[in-house]
Amino acid sequence: MLAGYGLIGLFFIAVLIFSLALVVIPVVLRYLGIVPARPGGVKQSVFECGMETIGRTWVQFNFRYYYYALVFLALDVLFIFLYPWAMKLRELGAYGLTAAFILVLIVIIGYVYAWKKKALEWK
Amino acid sequence: MGLAAAFWVMAVFAVAAALLVVSLRNIFRTALALIVCFIAVAGLYITLSADFLAAAQILVYVGAISVLIILAIMMTREVRQGNPANRPLKLPVLAVAVVLLGLLVYVVVASPWQVSGTPPLAPTTGPLSRLLFGSQGYVLATEICAVLILAAILGAIVLAKEKEE
Numbered sequence: 001m002l003a004g005y006g007l008i009g010l011f012f013i014a015v016l017i018f019s020l021a022l023v024v025i026p027v028v029l030r031y032l033g034i035v036p037a038r039p040g041g042v043k044q045s046v047f048e049c050g051m052e053t054i055g056r057t058w059v060q061f062n063f064r065y066y067y068y069a070l071v072f073l074a075l076d077v078l079f080i081f082l083y084p085w086a087m088k089l090r091e092l093g094a095y096g097l098t099a100a101f102i103l104v105l106i107v108i109i110g111y112v113y114a115w116k117k118k119a120l121e122w123k
Numbered sequence: 124m125g126l127a128a129a130f131w132v133m134a135v136f137a138v139a140a141a142l143l144v145v146s147l148r149n150i151f152r153t154a155l156a157l158i159v160c161f162i163a164v165a166g167l168y169i170t171l172s173a174d175f176l177a178a179a180q181i182l183v184y185v186g187a188i189s190v191l192i193i194l195a196i197m198m199t200r201e202v203r204q205g206n207p208a209n210r211p212l213k214l215p216v217l218a219v220a221v222v223l224l225g226l227l228v229y230v231v232v233a234s235p236w237q238v239s240g241t242p243p244l245a246p247t248t249g250p251l252s253r254l255l256f257g258s259q260g261y262v263l264a265t266e267i268c269a270v271l272i273l274a275a276i277l278g279a280i281v282l283a284k285e286k287e288e
Contacts, residue, residue, distance in 0.1 A: 005169045009129060062198075069194050070279040073187040074272050080179045081265060084252030096256035099265065106269035110276030119280045 067119045071111070078107050130170045137163035150196055158189045172243035175251055 029035040046052065085092060085100045092099075114120055140160035147153045161184040168177035244250055254260040 005174075006125065006129070009132075009166075065194055066191075066198060066283055067280070069187070069191045070283060071276065073183070073191055074276045074279070076183050076187040077272055077275075078269075080183060081255065081268065084175070084248050085256045087248050088252040088256075092252065092256050095258045095262075096252075099256045099262045102266055103269045106266065107272050107276070110273045113277055114280050117280055117284065119284065 064122060067114070071114060071120070074107070074110065078104070126170055130167065133163045133166035133170065136160075137167065151193070154189065154192050154196055157192065158185055161185045161189065172245060173247060174245070175247045 026035065030037055081103060082100060085096055089096070137160050140156045140163060143156035144153045144160060147156060161180065165177045165180040165185070168174075168180055255265045256262060
């Protein structure tokens with residue numbers, strides 16, 4: 001089983017080498033004199049990065065996003081519980097189904113509360 | 124052998140990333156270093172044959188908590204200003220950290236760890252599902268966890284709610 005994860009490790013190493021090579025190769029070529037250093041306005045412009053920003057790039061996000069992040073986090077933890085149940089759905093049968101149903105029901109109370117408190121509303 | 128190598132690679136990555144978290148000046152970059160630390164810890168879980176825990180770590184910590192941290196940084200302060208310095212606290216914090224590290228190292232080294240003879244389960248998700256939702260398992264504890272999630276949602280909404288009225 002661990003051999004499968006070794007492949008993920010190999011993938012990470014490949015990613016590391018690839019991303020390092022992308023940065024290092026131009027520097028080395030420039031250093032060796034293969035690529036001439038002729039900086040210019042067009043050459044140094046930001047291309048394929050979308051529109052140039054007007055004003056500052058770091059903007060403050062709307063505070064409302066934070067609710068979504070918080071509620072998503074709770075949902076994420078709920079899915080951690082539901083995933084093993086879904087894996088062995090047939091084996092666990094009606095008992096597991098009832099248990100999972102109660103689990104979801106309890107968490108849904110929180111979402112109903114969020115809804116009632118208008119935490120998920122966009123003003 | 125390969126396991127030990129993987130452990131050391133992950134451990135070095137985790138510790139290096141954690142050091143970056145506390146030493147970088149830019150708070151946004153510290154958040155990114157924290158994500159690297161989380162991923163390395165997930166790798167450590169895999170070397171411990173805890174594959175479901177590793178997936179949960181990736182999903183919850185890398186996927187959700189880091190987003191929460193980055194959102195909080197981007198909402199609360201000017202990102203370019205970097206970290207606010209805690210200069211008056213530096214020495215006391217160092218002392219507390221050194222004492223804590225010493226205690227932890229002492230406990231880890233001095234404890235008589237018992238190593239189970241049974242080989243680790245692989246994959247762990249099936250046995251976990253029987254323990255969480257099976258009729259022979261700990262269903263009540265699972266439901267109490269749901270109550271905990273509910274309390275977390277309610278607390279988050281109550282704490283984060285703008286006080287308009």
